[in-house]
Amino acid sequence: MTTRKDRYAFRISESSYIEMQEQALRDGAKQGIAVALVALEKALGWRKIRLERVYGVVDELLHLPQIFGHDVTADDAIxxxxxxxxxxxxxxxxxxxxxxxx
Incomplete structure (x- = not known):
């Protein structure tokens, strides 16, 4: 079987790959937080003030690297x-x- 090289394929550096992985993780975390806030709004009727409080607490916790004695990961939280x-x-x-x- 013969194959042709995909002319649209391109190589990326290891640092670019790591950067893309980290961006995907950040995007996933943001999406998860957004889903959780919408769930609180829909299930419990929370509105702006309560949602902003939760958002603020999450934002603070994400900036505290030593919550569990080291940088917080999703595995730690789970x-x-x-x-x-x-x-x-x-x-x-x-x-x-x-x-x-x-």
Missing amino acids: AYLRKTYGIDVDQLDVCADAGGKE
Whole structure:
């Protein structure tokens, strides 16, 4: 079987790849926080003041690198919720569509 080289393929540096990964993680975190705020608004009827308070607290916590004794990661937060409250975020049925289609 013969194949042609994809003329649209391009190489990226390792540092660019790491930067793209970090941006994807930041975007995912922002999207998760947005979904959580919308859930609070829809499920509990929270409005501007309460949502802003939660947003402010989350923003502060994200800027405190030593909450768990080291930089905060999503794995740390998931493990903390599971251990402390028995809330297993890994069990959420999350629908993801990378193509942006419904």
